[in-house]
Amino acid sequence: MEEGAEKHKKHLAMVERLSKRSQRRSENAESSSSILSQLSQLKSSIESQLAQSLSSDPSDPSKLKLHFQNISQSISELEQLVAQNSYSLPSYDVRTSLKTVSDLKNSLDLLTAQLIPRKKFSFKNKPTATKKDDSAIPQPKQLSTLNSDFPTHHSPGFANKTSELLVADFRDSQVGEFTLSDLDSCQVRIIGSVRALFVHRLKNSTLYVGPVTGSVHIEDVHACVFVIASHQIRIHAATKSDFYLRVRTRPIIEDTNAVRFAPYCLTYPGIEEDLRAASLHDETGNWTNVDDFRWLRAVQSPNWSVLPENERVGIVDISNFQNGDNDL
Amino acid sequence: MGLLSIIRKIKRKEKEMRILMVGLDNSGKTTIVLKINGEDTSVISPTLGFNIKTITYQKYTLNIWDVGGQKTIRSYWRNYFEQTDGLVWVVDSSDLRRLDDCKLELDNLLKEERLSGASLLILANKQDIKGVLTPEEIAKVLNLEAMDKSRHWQIVGCSAYTGEGLLEGFDWLVQDIASRIYMLD
Ligand SMILES: Nc1nc2c(ncn2[C@@H]2O[C@H](COP(=O)(O)OP(=O)(O)OP(=O)(O)O)[C@@H](O)[C@H]2O)c(=O)[nH]1
Numbered sequence: 224m225e226e227g228a229e230k231h232k233k234h235l236a237m238v239e240r241l242s243k244r245s246q247r248r249s250e251n252a253e254s255s256s257s258i259l260s261q262l263s264q265l266k267s268s269i270e271s272q273l274a275q276s277l278s279s280d281p282s283d284p285s286k287l288k289l290h291f292q293n294i295s296q297s298i299s300e301l302e303q304l305v306a307q308n309s310y311s312l313p314s315y316d317v318r319t320s321l322k323t324v325s326d327l328k329n330s331l332d333l334l335t336a337q338l339i340p341r342k343k344f345s346f347k348n349k350p351t352a353t354k355k356d357d358s359a360i361p362q363p364k365q366l367s368t369l370n371s372d373f374p375t376h377h378s379p380g381f382a383n384k385t386s387e388l389l390v391a392d393f394r395d396s397q398v399g400e401f402t403l404s405d406l407d408s409c410q411v412r413i414i415g416s417v418r419a420l421f422v423h424r425l426k427n428s429t430l431y432v433g434p435v436t437g438s439v440h441i442e443d444v445h446a447c448v449f450v451i452a453s454h455q456i457r458i459h460a461a462t463k464s465d466f467y468l469r470v471r472t473r474p475i476i477e478d479t480n481a482v483r484f485a486p487y488c489l490t491y492p493g494i495e496e497d498l499r500a501a502s503l504h505d506e507t508g509n510w511t512n513v514d515d516f517r518w519l520r521a522v523q524s525p526n527w528s529v530l531p532e533n534e535r536v537g538i539v540d541i542s543n544f545q546n547g548d549n550d551l
Numbered sequence: 552m553g554l555l556s557i558i559r560k561i562k563r564k565e566k567e568m569r570i571l572m573v574g575l576d577n578s579g580k581t582t583i584v585l586k587i588n589g590e591d592t593s594v595i596s597p598t599l600g601f602n603i604k605t606i607t608y609q610k611y612t613l614n615i616w617d618v619g620g621q622k623t624i625r626s627y628w629r630n631y632f633e634q635t636d637g638l639v640w641v642v643d644s645s646d647l648r649r650l651d652d653c654k655l656e657l658d659n660l661l662k663e664e665r666l667s668g669a670s671l672l673i674l675a676n677k678q679d680i681k682g683v684l685t686p687e688e689i690a691k692v693l694n695l696e697a698m699d700k701s702r703h704w705q706i707v708g709c710s711a712y713t714g715e716g717l718l719e720g721f722d723w724l725v726q727d728i729a730s731r732i733y734m735l736d
């Protein structure tokens with residue numbers, strides 16, 4: 224009895240918290256345009272201050288120093304403003320702001336080096352040019368020793384297969400991470416729930432996966448179809464592939480092109496319970512909120528698109544092995 | 552460059568520590584920060600830029616900078632090096648394939664002169680998953696013993712899910728920084 228009441232209280236508290244949070248989100252959405260205008264005002268004021276320093280009196284370095292200190296403070300303010308709002312600003316705005324801060328810092332450094340004689344306030348005179356060269360030299364020795372030291376661990380998964388149907392059923396067992404690598408022309412079915420999924424070097428393959436309670440990390444895939452439900456998904460170096468997703472957070476792509484997205488479309492006996500247990504039973508609509516890390520502009524990234532409805536596969540049932548082969 | 556650090560030093564409040572959290576994408580940085588701050592960790596997006604959290608820890612105020620680890624934004628890490636007291640390098644102990652990437656990025660970071668004074672905490676995260684690499688194994692792969700002798704460092708196994716190991720790690724980090732910079736009080 225008491226336990227039930229306690230649970231109920233906790234639940235209410237959680238609902239309360241969540242509703243407050245979504246409220247805050249929408250307030251944030253409204254104010255994000257005012258934050259953006261603040262940001263751009265700060266930016267142009269810093270830029271004009273930077274420009275002013277060029278026309279300042281070179282015979283009075285202390286004045287110039289003060290001027291630079293002010294600029295530096297303004298840049299810090301700008302940076303703080305971006306940081307404080309990075310949860311709520313649209314992603315491309317966060318990234319352009321990040322770049323703005325970085326560019327402004329660079330300009331300030333350049334101007335400082337140019338206009339104020341270095342020795343006046345640098346305590347040690349380090350030859351900076353040679354330092355740069357050092358960091359550019361790769362150190363192949365460390366890399367090559369790495370593999371021999373590599374502990375021999377086996378993570379569960381499928382690797383190095385061609386033209387096979389690969390099935391894993393975790394409905395009655397608990398598994399941590401699962402790894403798929405170097406598959407060509409395979410169909411993979413993962414029934415039940417896993418905590419994390421790593422996918423690496425897949426070609427012409429189809430992947431059907433039950434709920435992943437943590438994250439999915441995909442790298443280097445070509446001409447594949449993925450049907451995945453998970454909390455997070457990160458896609459790297461993918462080309463010509465289709466993703467049918469249900470995700471709790473925004474999917475991200477990097478160095479990827481010609482990929483298309485659609486909603487999750489998988490079924491097998493018991494999938495409803497598995498999805499519920501993984502908090503993935505509700506469609507979040509995030510399958511279409513893709514963030515492209517290589518695309519800084521507000522207009523739609525050319526690297527991904529929504530898969531047209533008439534080209535989508537229907538609901539895929541992976542409980543029947545024979546029929547499934549035709550899906551490939 | 553020198554200018555910025557001078558100003559930051561003046562502005563610096565007492566008992567404040569600046570902590571930089573970095574590591575490959577997906578290693579669990581944001582989850583760790585939210586967990587130690589007692590926040591909900593069930594819905595976390597991959598970090599597009601960076602977040603700052605100000606956390607009171609013992610008698611100190613920690614300004615924790617959590618910077619995204621995606622390849623595209625690793626080049627921005629350098630913007631956060633200045634005045635860093637503590638560096639937290641987070642490793643996904645279940646991601647065997649990218650350990651060489653992880654080592655390469657860490658090696659690059661440790662070459663940075665601006666980070667040379669920072670205490671280094673390496674968190675071998677996701678220890679709650681069965682069969683992952685232990686902190687000792689990760690120390691070996693990352694060749695931590697070969698690090699510059701002047702560096703203060705520690706590796707701790709942890710789980711952002713259960714919270715295990717997080718306090719141990721941050722206790723060490725905060726004590727180590729405190730003994731260096733607040734020695735006089
Ligand atoms: N099993 C397990 N999963 C974890 C743990 N910590 C984090 N995760 C999961 O790992 C994934 C990545 O976590 P994030 O905190 O977003 O990782 P991040 O390092 O901030 O990633 P970026 O922002 O992209 O750099 C999420 O799905 C987390 O739920 C842990 O201790 N154990």
Ligand SMILES: [Mg+2]
Nearest residue numbers: 580581597598
């Ligand atoms: Mg993050």
